[in-house]
Amino acid sequence: MNKNNTSTTQTHTRRTFLTRFWLLLGLAALAELVWVAVSFVKPKKQKQTAATPSIITAGPVDSFDLGSVTAFPRGRFYLARLENGGFLALSRECTHLGCTVPWVEEENRFVCPCHASTFDIKGVVTNPPAPRPLDIFPVTIENDVVMVDVSEAVERKRFEVGQVVRGY
Ligand code: FES
Structure with a gap:
């Protein structure tokens, strides 16, 4: 080579x-x-923390007066007890643009501070611009204790009697 x-x-x-x-x-x-x-x-992956459980134990049925609204800030809902004894868990988000809607005890209604929509104790719109009733969360009553599942709010077009949960 x-x-x-x-x-x-x-x-x-x-x-x-x-x-x-x-x-x-x-x-x-x-x-x-x-x-x-x-x-x-x-x-x-979304972590489910102990601070945000999906089922909130609201309390014994008898601890809620007829015609009362109780705020549950941790669950972001109001528990309304109607005059007939039934319960509705109402989202505190206005269905117009999502502002937090306070319950005004003296006026016996929810009044949105953003654009003045109002809702009655069932979450039904009594003054627009909100386009539909407040969303609800599923309520169950076990052993006379009210529980609310806050994992997902349910939209509704109108109030229906079937949305009200009663303990017997
Ligand atoms: S966000 Fe409530 S009325 Fe507009």
């Missing part, structure tokens, strides 16, 4: 090594880019 052939072979080997090195480096960079992109797009 002459000197020229040896030099050519060494150059070829070095070039092959560098090509493979850059190829590996490129693949590592691509893998990292894909990993970052997937991490960014993948939705994170």
Whole structure:
């Protein structure tokens, strides 16, 4: 083998090594880019914390007067006890633009501070612009104790008697 052939072979080997090195480096960079992109797009799991249980124990049936409204700030709802003894758990979010609606005891109605919508004790609109009644949360009564499932508010177009939960 002459000197020229040896030099050519060494150059070829070095070039092959560098090509493979850059190829590996490129693949590592691509893998990292894909990993970052997937991490960014993948939705994170929502943690259910102890501070936000989905079932709120409101209390014994008899602890709520007829025709009363009790606020449960932790569950973001009002528990209304109607004159017939039935219960409704009303969302405190106005159905117009979502402002928190306070219960005004002296006026016996909910009055939205944002655009003056009002709702009666059943959450029914008595003054627009709110387009529909306050949302409700499912109520159950077990052993004379009222429980409210606040995991998902239920939209309604109108008040219906079937929405009222009574303990017998
Ligand atoms: S947000 Fe309540 S009336 Fe507009």
